[in-house]
Amino acid sequence: MPEQLVFTRILNHAFSAPADAVLRALHVNIADPAAPMSNAFAMELLVTVVLLVYFVVVRISLSVEKPNAVQHTAEYVHEFVSEQGESIIGHGFERFTGYLSVLVLFILVMNLIGLVPGLESPTSNVVVPLGLALVTFFYYHYEGIRSNGAGYIKQFLGPVWWLSPLLFVIEVISHCARVLSLTVRLYANMFAGDLVTLAFFSLIPIGVPLVFLGLHLVVSLVQAYVFMLLATIYLSLAVSHEH
Amino acid sequence: MKMMKYIFMTLAVLLIATPAFAQEAANASAKGMLYIGAGIGMALAAGLCGLAQGKATASAAEALARNPGARPGIFTFLILGLAFIESLALFTFVIIFIKLA
Numbered sequence: 023m024p025e026q027l028v029f030t031r032i033l034n035h036a037f038s039a040p041a042d043a044v045l046r047a048l049h050v051n052i053a054d055p056a057a058p059m060s061n062a063f064a065m066e067l068l069v070t071v072v073l074l075v076y077f078v079v080v081r082i083s084l085s086v087e088k089p090n091a092v093q094h095t096a097e098y099v100h101e102f103v104s105e106q107g108e109s110i111i112g113h114g115f116e117r118f119t120g121y122l123s124v125l126v127l128f129i130l131v132m133n134l135i136g137l138v139p140g141l142e143s144p145t146s147n148v149v150v151p152l153g154l155a156l157v158t159f160f161y162y163h164y165e166g167i168r169s170n171g172a173g174y175i176k177q178f179l180g181p182v183w184w185l186s187p188l189l190f191v192i193e194v195i196s197h198c199a200r201v202l203s204l205t206v207r208l209y210a211n212m213f214a215g216d217l218v219t220l221a222f223f224s225l226i227p228i229g230v231p232l233v234f235l236g237l238h239l240v241v242s243l244v245q246a247y248v249f250m251l252l253a254t255i256y257l258s259l260a261v262s263h264e265h
Numbered sequence: 266m267k268m269m270k271y272i273f274m275t276l277a278v279l280l281i282a283t284p285a286f287a288q289e290a291a292n293a294s295a296k297g298m299l300y301i302g303a304g305i306g307m308a309l310a311a312g313l314c315g316l317a318q319g320k321a322t323a324s325a326a327e328a329l330a331r332n333p334g335a336r337p338g339i340f341t342f343l344i345l346g347l348a349f350i351e352s353l354a355l356f357t358f359v360i361i362f363i364k365l366a
Contacts, residue, residue, distance in 0.1 A: 203352055207352040252348075
């Protein structure tokens with residue numbers, strides 16, 4: 023059994039019975055009924071709770087005359103995402119700001135939570151980035167179909183009709199490769215960051231690993247930004263009207 | 266010079282071919298070859314990734330020096346390009362990790 027974090031242990035102690043029941047109802051094979059929740063799941067839950075509390079606090083303390091620090095942060099995030107959306111998607115980007123803001127905040131907090139001792143990044147487990155990538159995949163296809171209707175299929179067929187059987191296959195593969203590359207980029211970056219810090223910690227336990235922790239911090243920020251940027255680009259490609 | 270090139274090429278081919286011979290050798294030796302291969306693979310990936318990222322960053326810096334007004338657009342494309350280049354090295358890393366684990 024893999025080592026459990028304190029938070030995971032508390033969750034498993036309190037909620038193992040209902041979680042087991044849910045998993046059994048879904049016909050999922052449980053490896054260990056006493057500990058159905060993994061570290062990644064527990065951490066994700068923690069991040070979700072943190073973000074929910076943050077959003078609720080922002081909503082309650084909303085004020086036009088005296089905006090406080092929390093509101094400033096929220097406004098900054100919204101402005102940042104809107105700016106990106108406007109420069110990439112252009113007209114009609116407002117519909118996607120919600121999803122993109124939540125995506126960037128969720129990934130950012132998940133990446134950064136690994137820097138707190140006693141907690142670990144859920145994104146360094148391959149399942150979590152895969153879930154995010156799949157959600158993004160279905161979301162941009164949904165938006166593409168919604169804005170282009172049945173004409174969305176034209177994006178897969180290329181410019182000339184006699185090449186379309188070949189291009190359709192290539193496009194489908196490239197869309198699946200998007201999921202793969204989104205997943206592996208986020209997962210490998212976070213995983214490698216942790217690993218490098220650990221490796222240098224085992225070589226020189228004082229001072230030097232701090233440099234790599236700093237690097238990891240920068241990588242966390244950049245990867246959250248890149249994931250959001252790519253989601254924006256995929257959305258802009260899906261909703262664009264070519265014909 | 267040409268001679269050296271051939272020697273290195275032969276060495277490289279031999280290096281790839283040795284795991285095939287190591288099959289019948291002891292299991293520990295095969296594991297050792299795996300480590301060597303992983304090291305060489307990661308070194309190649311990291312080195313070429315560094316080369317490519319350096320090229321991309323140099324071009325971005327040049328473009329910024331010529332036209333500082335275009336900062337936001339260049340920045341977005343720089344980050345995007347770096348992420349794509351880096352992901353190739355990370356694919357190598359993941360494959361190596363899967364193979365070694």
